[in-house]
Amino acid sequence: MATDSVPTAAKRGSRQRLLRYLLRRIGQAAITLIAIVVLNFVILHLAPGDAIDVLAGEAGGAGPEYLEQMRRAYGLDQPIYVQMVQYLWNVAQLNFGFSFRNNVSVLELIMSRLPATLLLMLASILISFTAGVLLGVFAARRVNTFADNAVSVLALLCYATPLFWFGLMAIVLFTVKLGWLPGNGMYTIAASFNWFEATLDVLRHLVLPALSLALFHMAVYTRLMRASMLEVYGLDYIRTARAKGLSQRRVAFRHVLPNAILPMVTMLGLQIGALLGGAVLIETVFGWPGLGRLAFDAILQRDHNLLIGILLFGSALVIVANIVTDLVYAWLDPRIEVA
Amino acid sequence: MEGLRDFWRRYRRKTSAVIGLALLVLVLVVALFGPLIVSGDPWDMATMPFLWPGADAAYPLGSDTLGRDILTGIIHGSRVSLLIGFSATVAALGIGVTVGALAGYFRGWIDDVLMRITEIFQTVPTFLLAVVLVAIFKPSMLTIVLAISAVTWPSIARLVRAEFLSLREREFVQSCVVIGMGETRIIFRQILPNCLPPIIVMSSVMVASAILTESGLSFLGLGDPNLMSWGTMIGIGREAMRTAWYMSAIPGVAILITVLALNLVGEGLNDALNPRLKNR
Numbered sequence: 001m002a003t004d005s006v007p008t009a010a011k012r013g014s015r016q017r018l019l020r021y022l023l024r025r026i027g028q029a030a031i032t033l034i035a036i037v038v039l040n041f042v043i044l045h046l047a048p049g050d051a052i053d054v055l056a057g058e059a060g061g062a063g064p065e066y067l068e069q070m071r072r073a074y075g076l077d078q079p080i081y082v083q084m085v086q087y088l089w090n091v092a093q094l095n096f097g098f099s100f101r102n103n104v105s106v107l108e109l110i111m112s113r114l115p116a117t118l119l120l121m122l123a124s125i126l127i128s129f130t131a132g133v134l135l136g137v138f139a140a141r142r143v144n145t146f147a148d149n150a151v152s153v154l155a156l157l158c159y160a161t162p163l164f165w166f167g168l169m170a171i172v173l174f175t176v177k178l179g180w181l182p183g184n185g186m187y188t189i190a191a192s193f194n195w196f197e198a199t200l201d202v203l204r205h206l207v208l209p210a211l212s213l214a215l216f217h218m219a220v221y222t223r224l225m226r227a228s229m230l231e232v233y234g235l236d237y238i239r240t241a242r243a244k245g246l247s248q249r250r251v252a253f254r255h256v257l258p259n260a261i262l263p264m265v266t267m268l269g270l271q272i273g274a275l276l277g278g279a280v281l282i283e284t285v286f287g288w289p290g291l292g293r294l295a296f297d298a299i300l301q302r303d304h305n306l307l308i309g310i311l312l313f314g315s316a317l318v319i320v321a322n323i324v325t326d327l328v329y330a331w332l333d334p335r336i337e338v339a
Numbered sequence: 340m341e342g343l344r345d346f347w348r349r350y351r352r353k354t355s356a357v358i359g360l361a362l363l364v365l366v367l368v369v370a371l372f373g374p375l376i377v378s379g380d381p382w383d384m385a386t387m388p389f390l391w392p393g394a395d396a397a398y399p400l401g402s403d404t405l406g407r408d409i410l411t412g413i414i415h416g417s418r419v420s421l422l423i424g425f426s427a428t429v430a431a432l433g434i435g436v437t438v439g440a441l442a443g444y445f446r447g448w449i450d451d452v453l454m455r456i457t458e459i460f461q462t463v464p465t466f467l468l469a470v471v472l473v474a475i476f477k478p479s480m481l482t483i484v485l486a487i488s489a490v491t492w493p494s495i496a497r498l499v500r501a502e503f504l505s506l507r508e509r510e511f512v513q514s515c516v517v518i519g520m521g522e523t524r525i526i527f528r529q530i531l532p533n534c535l536p537p538i539i540v541m542s543s544v545m546v547a548s549a550i551l552t553e554s555g556l557s558f559l560g561l562g563d564p565n566l567m568s569w570g571t572m573i574g575i576g577r578e579a580m581r582t583a584w585y586m587s588a589i590p591g592v593a594i595l596i597t598v599l600a601l602n603l604v605g606e607g608l609n610d611a612l613n614p615r616l617k618n619r
Contacts, residue, residue, distance in 0.1 A: 035459045047475040156355075160547070160599035162554050165573055165591035172584040277466025281555050285577075295467065296559060299474045311471050314464045322462075 018330065025326065029319045034088065036315045040308050041087050045080065047304065096309035101301045106309035109294060116186055117290030119202075120283070121275045123210035124217075125268065131214070132221020133261060139222070140229035140260075141252055151222060158219035164281035167212035171285070174208060181207050184287040209286040213278050217271050221264060228260040262333055269325030273318045349611040356607020362600035370421050373414035381412040381567035389583055403572070403586050404579050413593050416569040420597060423484055423553045423568075424546040430488035431545060435495025436538070440526050442496070443503025454500070457493045465490040469552060473561045480563045483556060487549045498541060502534035536612035540605055547601035554594050569594050 071077050075086055090097070096106035139151040175183030182188070182205050193201060232238065233256055241255045279292035287293065291310055298306040351357050379385065386395065390402040392409070400409040442453040460468075472486035506512060507530060515525050556562060557570030558577075569590040576586025 032455075032459055032462055035455070036463060039459060039463075043471065043475060048477070156599060156602060157595070159602055160595050162551055162558075162570075162573075162591060162594050162598075164555060164558055165587065165594065168573065168577060168580060168587050169584070169591070172580060172588075176581050176584075273462070273464040274466070276464040277470075280467060280470060281558065284559065295470065299470065299559060299561065302474075304471075304475050307471050307474060311463065311467050314467050315462055318462050318464060 018327070021330075022323070022327065025323050029323060033316060033319060037088055037091050037312065038084070040312055041084050044304065044308055045083075091312065096312065097305045099298075099303055099306045101303045101306070106306050109306065110291065110309060110313050113289060113291045113294045116288060117276075117279055117283070117292060119206065120209055120213065120279060120288060120290055121272070123206055124213040124275060125271065127210055127214035128217035128221055128271075129264070129268070132218045133225050133257075133264065135218070135222040136225020137229060137252065137257060139226045140233070140256075141248070143226075143230060148226075151226070155219040155222045158215045161215060163212050163216055163278055164285050166215060167209065167282055167285040170208050170212060181205075183208055186289055205288075209282050209288050212285070213275060213282045216278070217267075217274070220267065220271075224264060224267060225260065228263050229256055232256045232260045262329070265325060265329050265332065269318075269322045272321040273314070276314045276317065346611055350607050353607050353610055355603050356610065359600045359603020359607060362596055363604055366417055366421070366597050366600060369414060370417040373417065377408075377411050377414055379408065379411050381407060381415040383407065383411075385411070389579070391583070392585055392589070400589055401585060403575055404583075409572070409586065409589055412567045412572050413569070413590060415567045416572060416590060416593065417597070419563075419566045419568040420550045420553060420594070423480070423487070424550040424601075426484045427487035427491065427549040427553075428542055428545045430484060431492040431495055431549075432538070432542065434488065435492035436499050436531070438492070439496040439499025439501075440503055440531065443500035444507055444522070444526055444530070446504070450500070453496070457496050460490065461493045463490075466552060466555060469556065470559065470561065473556055478556075478561045478563055480566065483553060483561075483563060486556075487552050490552075491545055491549065495538070495541060495545070498537055499534060502537065503530055506530045506533055540609045540612060543601050543605035543608060547598045547605070550594065550598055550601070 068077075075083060078086070094107055096110070098104075099106050099109055102109060135151050135154075139148045142148045171183035174181045186205050187198065187201050188205075229252075238251060238255055241251050246255075276291070279288075279290060280295045281292070282288065283290050283292035284296040291314070295307060295310050298304075298310065350360075384406040385408040386398055386402050386406050388402055388404055388406040390398055390406070392399065392401040394401065398408050398410065400413065402408055403412070438453050438457065442450040442457075469486040469490050472489060473482050476482045476486075512525060512529060515529050520529070553562070553568065554570035554573070557568045558574045560574065562568050562571045572590040573587045576583070576588075576590070580587055
């Protein structure tokens with residue numbers, strides 16, 4: 001995969017192609033995003049009753065004149081296509097509406113919760129990817145032995161475990177019984193820490209939720225990595241490397257692993273959407289103050305506007321992650337033609 | 340009959356596949372015949388609350404925070420899980436096969452449009468979309484099934500489309516066109532039966548993931564309020580987790596066994612239906 005000897009002209013050409021590709025991907029992404037916004041609009045309008053009905057239900061017995069007045073104020077008396085254009089226009093301006101329950105704009109709420117979720121997702125991607133790759137390599141080097149089968153069984157169990165249930169059981173074991181790790185929230189409340197202790201405190205709170213969220217994809221990566229390693233092991237250049245008399249370890253880690261790891265990168269992009277969904281459950285279990293917990297609160301409060309906003313924001317996150325993954329993939333593997 | 344025996348011979352070669360089938364049969368037996376043995380409403384307060392498993396032989400799995408019998412709940416939950424898992428998969432198959440077959444058979448702009456729609460549904464975080472759909476349309480058996488199928492059909496559509504794209508070029512399809520067979524007939528009677536093996540394999544895995552999704556939804560309080568499901572039971576047990584963790588542990592194990600069984604059966608089917616890949 002050495003690119004050192006590529007002439008600079010060709011390099012410039014490939015950079016231009018990369019840029020063109022990037023622009024086209026962004027164009028496609030914009031269309032997808034608009035379609036998702038329309039889908040959300042449709043869902044909101046198929047729902048029984050409108051936002052005002054829900055609000056009135058919460059407030060308890062508001063008069064019909066007052067309701068009409070509110071409908072006018074929110075543009076709900078307009079024809080449906082006017083409402084849709086209005087909705088699209090609002091979203092384009094990053095105006096996701098207002099959370100009446102929290103008395104804050106939806107965007108503000110989402111932004112305040114985003115860092116916690118990103119931290120959780122990042123940690124869980126790191127755990128699942130590293131552990132998956134290591135387990136996959138471990139199993140592939142001992143294919144069809146007891147150790148290989150044990151890894152397969154572990155992966156199967158992780159596939160079949162409801163993550164939120166694993167989280168609950170982890171709390172029972174590590175928080176309640178052993179008292180090793182905290183199982184609720186993101187930091188110790190009312191503690192006066194310096195920055196180092198505070199970081200350590202957050203990390204300690206992070207362990208259990210990140211691990212619970214990582215479990216499923218760790219199994220995915222393990223199986224993918226094992227299969228990918230076995231495929232690369234069958235290639236000619238590996239036979240050459242072995243014929244040279246290289247050690248098994250060197251062949252596995254220097255020759256097979258770097259090429260076997262490539263297909264894994266595609267999974268990373270796909271993982272984001274699933275992680276966001278999983279975060280709803282895991283953050284609810286662990287009281288983690290992120291987007292998922294916000295979604296759960298929105299369910300409880302019937303704050304549909306907020307719920308839709310989170311869905312929309314999550315979709316945008318997935319689209320961005322997919323573009324980034326494609327670019328990383330093209331950068332890692334020059335054989336891939338991006339054009 | 341001969342074919343079936345041959346299939347079984349290939350299926351049972353893999354021990355894990357046989358274990359999976361045995362577990363699945365066990366779950367099916369519990370769901371079908373359980374209510375005959377342990378009768379009663381899972382919502383009834385049958386005994387004293389916080390009864391640990393094994394403490395009272397009449398209630399072998401104990402009772403929950405309100406004294407509801409956990410064994411009765413597990414049995415009812417198995418029916419709910421399997422029913423929702425299978426219905427959601429059937430519904431997803433309906434949408435996915437139709438979309439995939441149309442896209443793969445007609446290609447051109449139909450393919451473009453349908454794949455674009457599929458892509459949209461694949462981009463939206465699936466569990467989050469299911470949560471939004473169930474929350475907005477009020478939780479019930481029907482909305483849960485529809486929501487789960489709404490988020491799972493794209494994978495079927497992609498699979499069926501790929502199969503159709505390659506199969507429609509084959510000679511047997513072309514000869515059907517030559518003899519003037521109608522398109523509906525070619526699609527459903529000629530091509531579709533040929534892509535059944537991968538669809539069957541994927542279906543068993545889809546039932547498994549539908550069961551997981553349902554448990555997540557009902558844990559969040561988005562289950563059908565009239566049905567005792569395993570996810571609901573975990574949610575109930577969560578309130579007393581620190582003292583009585585068995586309340587959440589038991590239904591979780593039930594989910595794990597069922598999902599594991601379906602995944603193992605799916606793998607076994609894959610090996611038995613695609614003999615070329617069996618040595619992988």
